Amino acid sequence: MSDHPYLILDSHLDLGFSALQINRDLTQPAQTVRVADSELTMRSFGSCTTTFHDLHKGHVGIVFGTVMSRIDPNDLWTGTGMYDQTQCHGVGMGHYSVYKAMERDGIITQIHNRADLDASIQAWQNPQADTPIGLVLAMESADPILDPEQVPFWYDLGLRIVSISHYGTSSYCHGTGTEGGLLDRGRPLLDALKKAGIIVDLTHTTDQAFWEILDHYDGPVAASHHNCRALVPGQRQLTDDMIKAIVERGGVIGAAFDAWMLDPNWKRETPAWGQTTQATLETVADHIDHIAQLVGSANHSGIGSDLDGGFGQEQSPRDLNTIADLQRIPEILDRRGYSDADIGNLMSGNWVRLLKNVWG
Amino acid sequence: MAKHLIIDGHLDMAFNGLFYRRDLTQSVYELRNREDSIRGGVSAHPDSLERRMGPRPKHFTPTVALPEMRKGKVGIMLSTIMARVQDPAGNTHNALRTQANAYARGQSHLAYYRALERKGEITFIKSTSDLDACIQSWENPTEQTPIGLILSMESADSILGPDQVGEWYDAGLRSVSLTHFGANSYGHGTGTVGGLYPPAYPLMDALSETNIAIDLTHAADLAFWHILDYWKGPVHASHCNCRALVPGQRHLSDEMITAITGRGGVIGTVFAEQMLNPAWNWDDPRTHYATSTRPMKAALEHIDHICTLTGNTDHIAFGTDLDGGFGLELSPTDYNTIDDLQRFLNLMSDHGFSDEDIAKYASGNLIQFFKNIWS
Numbered sequence: 001m002s003d004h005p006y007l008i009l010d011s012h013l014d015l016g017f018s019a020l021q022i023n024r025d026l027t028q029p030a031q032t033v034r035v036a037d038s039e040l041t042m043r044s045f046g047s048c049t050t051t052f053h054d055l056h057k058g059h060v061g062i063v064f065g066t067v068m069s070r071i072d073p074n075d076l077w078t079g080t081g082m083y084d085q086t087q088c089h090g091v092g093m094g095h096y097s098v099y100k101a102m103e104r105d106g107i108i109t110q111i112h113n114r115a116d117l118d119a120s121i122q123a124w125q126n127p128q129a130d131t132p133i134g135l136v137l138a139m140e141s142a143d144p145i146l147d148p149e150q151v152p153f154w155y156d157l158g159l160r161i162v163s164i165s166h167y168g169t170s171s172y173c174h175g176t177g178t179e180g181g182l183l184d185r186g187r188p189l190l191d192a193l194k195k196a197g198i199i200v201d202l203t204h205t206t207d208q209a210f211w212e213i214l215d216h217y218d219g220p221v222a223a224s225h226h227n228c229r230a231l232v233p234g235q236r237q238l239t240d241d242m243i244k245a246i247v248e249r250g251g252v253i254g255a256a257f258d259a260w261m262l263d264p265n266w267k268r269e270t271p272a273w274g275q276t277t278q279a280t281l282e283t284v285a286d287h288i289d290h291i292a293q294l295v296g297s298a299n300h301s302g303i304g305s306d307l308d309g310g311f312g313q314e315q316s317p318r319d320l321n322t323i324a325d326l327q328r329i330p331e332i333l334d335r336r337g338y339s340d341a342d343i344g345n346l347m348s349g350n351w352v353r354l355l356k357n358v359w360g
Numbered sequence: 361m362a363k364h365l366i367i368d369g370h371l372d373m374a375f376n377g378l379f380y381r382r383d384l385t386q387s388v389y390e391l392r393n394r395e396d397s398i399r400g401g402v403s404a405h406p407d408s409l410e411r412r413m414g415p416r417p418k419h420f421t422p423t424v425a426l427p428e429m430r431k432g433k434v435g436i437m438l439s440t441i442m443a444r445v446q447d448p449a450g451n452t453h454n455a456l457r458t459q460a461n462a463y464a465r466g467q468s469h470l471a472y473y474r475a476l477e478r479k480g481e482i483t484f485i486k487s488t489s490d491l492d493a494c495i496q497s498w499e500n501p502t503e504q505t506p507i508g509l510i511l512s513m514e515s516a517d518s519i520l521g522p523d524q525v526g527e528w529y530d531a532g533l534r535s536v537s538l539t540h541f542g543a544n545s546y547g548h549g550t551g552t553v554g555g556l557y558p559p560a561y562p563l564m565d566a567l568s569e570t571n572i573a574i575d576l577t578h579a580a581d582l583a584f585w586h587i588l589d590y591w592k593g594p595v596h597a598s599h600c601n602c603r604a605l606v607p608g609q610r611h612l613s614d615e616m617i618t619a620i621t622g623r624g625g626v627i628g629t630v631f632a633e634q635m636l637n638p639a640w641n642w643d644d645p646r647t648h649y650a651t652s653t654r655p656m657k658a659a660l661e662h663i664d665h666i667c668t669l670t671g672n673t674d675h676i677a678f679g680t681d682l683d684g685g686f687g688l689e690l691s692p693t694d695y696n697t698i699d700d701l702q703r704f705l706n707l708m709s710d711h712g713f714s715d716e717d718i719a720k721y722a723s724g725n726l727i728q729f730f731k732n733i734w735s
Binding site: 016019020023024026036041061073076079082083084085086087089090091092093094095098099100101102105106146 | 374377378379381382383385397448453456457458459460461463464466467468469470471472474476478479482520627705
């Protein structure tokens with residue numbers, strides 16, 4: 001195993017949401033943010049684990065940062081579930097603008113293409129205190145895209161990976177917690193995404209929608225933050241057949257760090273601060289391991305932690321304090337017998353390969 | 361009396377769209393039927409303490425939506441980008457911890473207006489020709505006539521620095537108040553005592569390169585005079601009443617009114633109990649009523665006062681702020697939805713204003729104000 005920290009790519013972080021809706025200063029250490037957050041914020045969104053400061057500390061040099069807003073009239077909690085798409089567009093552009101403001105301050109640099117990606121990887125081989133974190137713009141629920149004609153607008157902003165649905169039913173597709181497939185408006189949107197060369201993220205689709213998307217869409221796919229149903233039951237996780245289907249299409253699956261997706265005993269109806277998970281970083285490694293055993297290689301998993309994506313430290317692996325602790329995953333994989341090359345691929349190489357394949 | 365075209369000099373439409381989640385293309389009555397029992401934000405999480413305390417009484421019943429604006433011929437509005445750096449203990453939508461977040465919130469408001477424009481519901485007014493075209497379209501309006509938007513900003517925190525003024529100007533920004541509640545990146549606002557901070561001066565230098573007007577509403581007293589000392593460009597007060605009638609720093613003293621109007625500025629009348637009731641002192645929460653006690657005609661006193669001070673009717677306008685963080689409960693007692701502003705014009709007529717003066721109040725003075733700046 002390498003003596004140097006591995007470059008880590010985290011394929012799913014709701015940083016815009018954490019800044020704008022939870023109202024955090026993400027340039028500060030997570031432990032400073034915790035002191036600033038109110039008790040109500042802590043109870044609603046948990047203790048902060050993820051800021052640009054801690055990403056830097058953990059050599060998490062490249063992230064997929066989301067634009068996150070969906071149709072969800074019942075969401076009285078997050079400030080991102082909306083009544084209509086006009087509102088979703090507004091919220092989504094707010095998240096994008098968080099990243100633009102961070103880029104202006106040199107905290108991040110947005111990755112639009114292969115040259116940007118290469119430059120970020122290069123910079124993180126010998127990072128300095130001011131090395132910016134590379135950010136690929138992602139979207140969780142396609143509602144902020146007002147219609148297929150608006151896909152090029154979003155592509156120009158840098159959008160490179162989109163999940164069609166999230167919780168509930170979006171304007172385009174059924175998502176987590178519902179039953180059903182693609183809606184009528186979903187297929188023209190998929191066609192526009194294909195034309196633009198945007199990856200479709202299969203995370204948060206229903207089972208039916210998962211297969212309908214794969215049937216209709218022959219462009220690049222991935223699952224940005226998704227664990228294995230063989231280990232944790234429930235619609236939110238991927239069946240072995242789904243994993244194989246994604247892998248056959250050259251996709252990558254990011255391991256999620258939400259206790260709800262790691263711990264079969266986690267009770268969703270109980271507040272996070274009212275229970276303790278037994279999940280640890282080893283549990284995350286179990287999911288990476290499951291995929292590797294299933295498909296016979298370590299070339300299709302990555303890290304898609306989702307940390308601070310509406311939950312905090314209380315609902316994360318119990319031995320994780322901040323996102324800098326992702327850097328402890330390599331030693332776990334090393335103990336399990338993964339080669340140095342495999343670990344490098346799992347930490348970032350697999351996602352980098354996928355992006356390069358798509359971007360040419 | 362035939363309906364006059366009305367320009368409302370201050371509305372927070374994007375705030376209503378994104379914070380209260382109001383689909384502003386629906387009628388006010390539709391919005392009332394489905395209003396969230398709890399406002400969005402941190403407190404509504406199923407796990408939160410506040411949620412467990414049950415729904416709070418409504419204090420924010422909506423009164424403004426695009427269909428009622430069309431019905432009342434409120435054909436043009438100044439509507440805000442509204443986000444500020446402030447202790448976020450209270451309202452987490454507008455009061456943000458960092459200026460970067462305030463920029464992002466402001467951009468989300470802008471994107472919301474652009475999405476409404478894309479649907480044909482509103483149209484951005486950036487120039488005299490846009491303004492003329494919009495006025496023209498309201499001479500024979502249809503049910504679909506887009507409402508003209510002159511983009512304004514309440515608290516300049518969404519402008520990250522002088523170099524970003526051009527970006528906001530291109531987006532359509534034509535009026536900006538440097539401060540709002542509390543002390544922000546640029547200076548002292550309502551509820552605080554003090555003047556401008558040093559970053560305000562290079563910001564004003566950049567603003568002076570454009571034809572963006574400075575809105576003196578929500579400047580603390582010292583900040584008000586700091587701005588007037590330094591800034592040579594156009595000024596107005598988009599939504600301010602008179603301190604001679606209602607106490608507190610939030611309102612304009614006679615000296616301030618004279619200073620603004622002396623420089624060609626227009627002052628918008630606010631239609632809110634907290635601005636119309638002399639017993640309500642902004643600076644003393646113990647005087648704050650939960651429901652309104654005063655009718656629309658209370659606003660006439662403020663209009664009269666400004667006209668008496670200036671000796672003419674050239675500096676008065678609507679700047680209602682309706683639904684701007686309060687709702688029907690704190691709006692005038694005889695007001696229900698924004699089309700009632702036409703009834704206010706009737707009250708002006710009963711009060712003795714000529715039809716010509718009423719037209720100036722309804723829209724003429726603000727049209728002239730912006731034409732003077734833009735031409």
